[in-house]
Amino acid sequence: xxxxxxxxxxxxxxxxxxxxxxxxxxAGVDDVSVRRWRRNWEERLxxxxxxxxxxxxxxxxxxxxxxxxxxxxxxxxxxxxxxTDRVLQRxxxxxxxSIYEPRFLxxxxxxxxxxxxVPLRRVTQVVLVGRVGVTTPALHALLQAxxxxxxxxxxxxxxxxxxxxxxxxxxxxxAQYRRNDEPDFCLGVARAIVAGKLRNQRVLALRLLRRRPExxxxxxxxxxxxxxxxxxxxxxxxxxxxxxxxxxxxxxxYRQAFDxxxxxxxxxxxxxxxxxxxxxSLGYTLLGHALTAALEAVGLxxxxxxxxxxxxxxxxxxxxxxxxxxAPFVDSLVMTLANRRMLRLDxxxxxxxxxxxxxxxxxxxxxxxxxxxxxxxxxxxxxxxPLSYRKIFEVQARRLANVILGKAEAYRxxxxx
Numbered sequence: 001x002x003x004x005x006x007x008x009x010x011x012x013x014x015x016x017x018x019x020x021x022x023x024x025x026x027a028g029v030d031d032v033s034v035r036r037w038r039r040n041w042e043e044r045l046x047x048x049x050x051x052x053x054x055x056x057x058x059x060x061x062x063x064x065x066x067x068x069x070x071x072x073x074x075x076x077x078x079x080x081x082x083x084t085d086r087v088l089q090r091x092x093x094x095x096x097x098s099i100y101e102p103r104f105l106x107x108x109x110x111x112x113x114x115x116x117x118v119p120l121r122r123v124t125q126v127v128l129v130g131r132v133g134v135t136t137p138a139l140h141a142l143l144q145a146x147x148x149x150x151x152x153x154x155x156x157x158x159x160x161x162x163x164x165x166x167x168x169x170x171x172x173x174x175a176q177y178r179r180n181d182e183p184d185f186c187l188g189v190a191r192a193i194v195a196g197k198l199r200n201q202r203v204l205a206l207r208l209l210r211r212r213p214e215x216x217x218x219x220x221x222x223x224x225x226x227x228x229x230x231x232x233x234x235x236x237x238x239x240x241x242x243x244x245x246x247x248x249x250x251x252x253x254y255r256q257a258f259d260x261x262x263x264x265x266x267x268x269x270x271x272x273x274x275x276x277x278x279x280x281s282l283g284y285t286l287l288g289h290a291l292t293a294a295l296e297a298v299g300l301x302x303x304x305x306x307x308x309x310x311x312x313x314x315x316x317x318x319x320x321x322x323x324x325x326x327a328p329f330v331d332s333l334v335m336t337l338a339n340r341r342m343l344r345l346d347x348x349x350x351x352x353x354x355x356x357x358x359x360x361x362x363x364x365x366x367x368x369x370x371x372x373x374x375x376x377x378x379x380x381x382x383x384x385x386p387l388s389y390r391k392i393f394e395v396q397a398r399r400l401a402n403v404i405l406g407k408a409e410a411y412r413x414x415x416x417x
Contacts, residue, residue, distance in 0.1 A: 006095045007088075008049040011346075015361055016091035017041055018342060020083060022368045028082030029063045037083045042341070048084060059085045120145050124374065124390065125293075127152055127286070127367055150289055152282075161289065169299025175404050180304055187239075189320075189403065189411050190307035191230055194243050196324035196413025198227040201250040203416045204327040208257050208335075215256040222249035236307070243323075250327075257335050261345055271355025275348040276334060278356050279366065283330035284322065286370055291325070292318040294393035298401050321396055328416035329389060333373055337366065381415050 006012065020034065021041075027033040037044060051057040062079035069076055081089065120141060126149045128134065134149070139162065142149055149162040179185045202223055209215055226246030233239045247267070255264050255276075264276035272278040292315050295302040305316030307323070337343045347362035358366060377386040380395075387395065392414065402408040 003095060004052070007091050008052060010045070010049075012091050012094055013045045013049065013087065016087050016094060017045060018361075018365050019090050020086045022365070022372070025086075026065075026080060027063075028080050028085065029060050030082050030084075032083055034083055038340075044084065045087070048088060052088070057088070059088075120147070123147050124371070125150065125290075148289070148293055150286075152285065161292075163293070163296070172299045172401055172405065173301050176300055176304060179404050180306065186306040187234075187236060189400070190236055190239050191233060192411040192413050193307050193320050193323050194233075194239050194246075195227065195230045196415065197243065197326065198223065198230065198246045198250075200324055200327040200414070200416040201246065201331075202227060204332055205250060205253040208253060212256060215253070217253075219249040219252035222246070223253070239307070254331065258338055262338065271351060271353050272357075273354060274356055275343070275345065276338065278348060278358060279334045279337065279343070280330060282358070282366065283334060283370065284326065286367075287325060287330055288315065288318050288322050290374065290390065291321045291393050291397075294390075294397040295321070297394060298397040300397060300401055300404075321393070321400070324396075324413045325389075325393075328414070329373065333369060337369060342369075378417070381417075382412070 021038060024034050027036075048057070060082045062081055065078045065080065066075040067078060068074070123142075123145070125147060126134075126142060128149065128151050139149070142162070151160045151162075202220075205220060205223060209217060209220070223246050226242045226249065229242055230239065233242060251267050255266070258264050258276055262276050263274045265274075267280070268274070268277045269281050272281045292302045295317055300317060302315040302318040304310060305318075305320045308314070308316040308319045310316055342365065343362050347359055348356050349359050351357045374390045375388045377388050378392075379386045380392060383395070396414055399408065400411055403411045
């Protein structure tokens with residue numbers, strides 16, 4: 001195949017567009033931003049390929065911007081191509097990189113592709129998937145900057161974490177351990193957690209039904225019913241039953257959000273049996289780590305929960321807080337990636353025991369989108385200013401700490417809008 005046809009291959013152009021979209025950036029001289037390009041990106045990719053094949057393509061001139069430096073009177077000049085030109089440049093780079101990278105020696109850097117250069121102050125976490133190495137100086141830099149590092153299998157299973165030393169709030173942990181022996185306290189916190197989870201699932205389900213009027217609304221009544229009974233639950237077993245019945249109703253609605261080609265019928269894990277379940281499993285794993293970090297930052301023990309039973313090696317308290325964020329954070333992200341065709345069926349591959357997993361490109365895209373959502377801001381009810389999800393996780397951890405210490409009467413779960 002000629003090189004130009006490799007560049008213009010639909011999958012290569014699509015991957016190039018996803019990379020450009022992920023990097024965002026300002027518009028070029030045509031004033032077409034990444035957000036505007038996204039509205040009809042598939043048609044734009046087809047037209048770009050046609051223009052190149054017919055020799056009609058002509059790169060636009062660069063947009064020039066002068067950025068003032070710290071020294072007065074000095075400027076740095078930026079030259080910005082259009083989004084269309086950036087997509088074609090990226091598509092070309094991907095093809096040439098696969099040809100020339102094997103020819104470079106380990107000590108060759110001058111003309112080698114730099115995949116990503118990010119200031120350490122902008123890094124909030126590092127995720128290593130599969131057989132990936134990291135240097136000792138890099139580990140020291142991450143620890144000194146307070147940046148956690150995750151080791152994740154391709155199945156989405158978290159195998160380990162490298163964390164900087166955290167403050168040990170002994171009085172808070174002692175109070176947490178005492179509260180764990182109080183059945184009424186555990187039941188009260190568990191009620192709030194399950195109520196928050198079911199409410200947020202209902203909010204996402206209603207949003208789905210507004211977008212898809214033809215969808216079957218019957219399971220919504222069961223979801224409402226489970227939510228209404230939570231306040232009267234007198235035991236943890238009753239709460240578990242209500243959570244389970246609500247989850248079945250929710251997923252009966254949620255699966256209708258996806259193209260049947262994904263074969264998403266119900267929730268499966270260990271291993272996930274279809275692409276949507278693969279995305280959900282990976283997303284919940286990463287979400288659990290983010291909430292573990294928030295709990296440790298506050299001084300709580302993430303392994304002693306009030307709703308999830310203690311089990312060796314399981315961060316039960318982190319899983320407690322995961323419940324209220326599953327729908328608004330992970331489930332909505334998966335809907336976005338699938339329905340905007342950022343991920344397709346051919347981005348997944350079969351694995352062991354009948355499982356389905358993300359390929360390398362899909363994995364990179366998912367991790368990037370997950371990280372972007374962590375830093376995206378919103379204003380939850382009761383707060384006066386917008387916060388990133390990462391900060392909201394810490395807010396919820398502090399709310400729980402205040403309830404444990406008796407500074408607040410009841411735990412208030414996160415409420416999605």
